[in-house]
Amino acid sequence: MVLFDVPGKLNMTGQIRFVLDGEVRELRGVAPTMTVLQWLRDDARRCGTKEGCAEGDCGACTVAIGERRGVDDMRYRAVNSCILFMPMLDGKELVTVESLKHEGRLHPVQRAMVECHGSQCGFCTPGFVMSLFTLYHSGKEPQRETVDDVLAGNLCRCTGYRPIIEAAQRMREYGAKDQFHRRAAATARQLAAIERRDTLALEKDGQRYFAPANLEEFTACFEQYPEAALVGGATDIGLWVTKRHQRPETQIYTGDIAELRRLKIGDDCIEIGGAASLGDVFDALLAEFADFGEILRRFGSVQVRNVATLGGNIANASPIGDIAPLLLALDAALLLRRNRETRLLPIDEFFLAYRKTALRNSEFIDAIRIPRARSGLKFRAYKISKRFDQDISAVCGAFALQLDGSRIAEIRMGFGGMAAVPKRAANAEAALIGEAWNEASARAAMRAIERDFEPMTDMRASAPYRLKLARNLLLKFFLETSNQPGATRVIRRDMAA
Numbered sequence: 001m002v003l004f005d006v007p008g009k010l011n012m013t014g015q016i017r018f019v020l021d022g023e024v025r026e027l028r029g030v031a032p033t034m035t036v037l038q039w040l041r042d043d044a045r046r047c048g049t050k051e052g053c054a055e056g057d058c059g060a061c062t063v064a065i066g067e068r069r070g071v072d073d074m075r076y077r078a079v080n081s082c083i084l085f086m087p088m089l090d091g092k093e094l095v096t097v098e099s100l101k102h103e104g105r106l107h108p109v110q111r112a113m114v115e116c117h118g119s120q121c122g123f124c125t126p127g128f129v130m131s132l133f134t135l136y137h138s139g140k141e142p143q144r145e146t147v148d149d150v151l152a153g154n155l156c157r158c159t160g161y162r163p164i165i166e167a168a169q170r171m172r173e174y175g176a177k178d179q180f181h182r183r184a185a186a187t188a189r190q191l192a193a194i195e196r197r198d199t200l201a202l203e204k205d206g207q208r209y210f211a212p213a214n215l216e217e218f219t220a221c222f223e224q225y226p227e228a229a230l231v232g233g234a235t236d237i238g239l240w241v242t243k244r245h246q247r248p249e250t251q252i253y254t255g256d257i258a259e260l261r262r263l264k265i266g267d268d269c270i271e272i273g274g275a276a277s278l279g280d281v282f283d284a285l286l287a288e289f290a291d292f293g294e295i296l297r298r299f300g301s302v303q304v305r306n307v308a309t310l311g312g313n314i315a316n317a318s319p320i321g322d323i324a325p326l327l328l329a330l331d332a333a334l335l336l337r338r339n340r341e342t343r344l345l346p347i348d349e350f351f352l353a354y355r356k357t358a359l360r361n362s363e364f365i366d367a368i369r370i371p372r373a374r375s376g377l378k379f380r381a382y383k384i385s386k387r388f389d390q391d392i393s394a395v396c397g398a399f400a401l402q403l404d405g406s407r408i409a410e411i412r413m414g415f416g417g418m419a420a421v422p423k424r425a426a427n428a429e430a431a432l433i434g435e436a437w438n439e440a441s442a443r444a445a446m447r448a449i450e451r452d453f454e455p456m457t458d459m460r461a462s463a464p465y466r467l468k469l470a471r472n473l474l475l476k477f478f479l480e481t482s483n484q485p486g487a488t489r490v491i492r493r494d495m496a497a
Contacts, residue, residue, distance in 0.1 A: 032209035059154030066093030072185035083238025153301020233307030274311025324422035328414025
């Protein structure tokens, strides 16, 4: 596959095409790092969508992305337009707050916000409306817990959340169906007509953007441009652009590659494609490991989870990431690919040093394989942060225990925030193997943790505090898994993805 006829001369294969208000829009000459928010406000003059934080935290920029689901059905997901690049709209429907009013009448969500007095200054209101719009279309009952999860990525500084929550619970009283339900089949046909079957290739001002349509095209493209930034949801790279003012020279988007978005639940393992979004795998992981779902619920917001990928989070190699400690405890493995060559690597061999991984040139994460929960497996995961929602961990700890009678046959502990890389507590694990699972052995392992880590002091926590947290999380794990008096555990199974 040749993407360039001669060095520096791009062989263009198309323009950006998406649906807005029932019409197909075709755009050329768009910079690969132009955000959807910038285009809406500066080019389309749709100023309902607001910029608050420009990093995907406040939700003022929330819009909805529509994707075809089957022949005549659509699904809508809330996303942060401030860190979503315009080429990522290709083949999708874009819905903004201006799209909701129909034939002079407010949308049921908008009417509920008015009737419940859910708006004051109005700056954040469009973002709340769009998050509630996606809940309206999800089919989920607007129970309080579900509403809280959906709105966790939307911040309001003046009204308070009570009337907005009331609006969420009453919005279907003003109409169970809207214009998007009625034209779902027509919209699905429009998206089918503009679906791309080859690589989208764009270039502007020295920036290149490729969106391969399949795995074969992707591997060829990445082999030709091994220095390219791989983009799944842009929840990390988007901040390079909005906060650091960087402009990646070459991007390769993985979100259109069905092979990399797979989710296979086998007898022995759950296999998750490297480009599968956290929202798409949420239910499967929650069903298998309740604590995995609990940690994912606190991973960013619904808007972030709808586009952020599991593979991207791992390849990021952040020492304070929340997912790697869980995968370390669960003995996950990574299927790495370079063109047609693959290798399976245990995840505890993947992180080499700060932000350095075992990925070779032109190699990428094809899939993550997580062993299914064995009979008797005790798994827990804990995130300690200053805020409950949308905050970075001071420490994240995950524990997986297998007993042989009353003795410990296997135990794995994964920690984030304790070293330059996500890391297992090897000394603490060794202190427990073969021992009885009791308080004495747990406390011996707590002391061994000090030999495993030399954490740093930063704005989130001091080194002594982190060590104390790690030790006490192990003690908490013991108390919860040995039926000690006073140990409590609450896991919700109705969480919104």
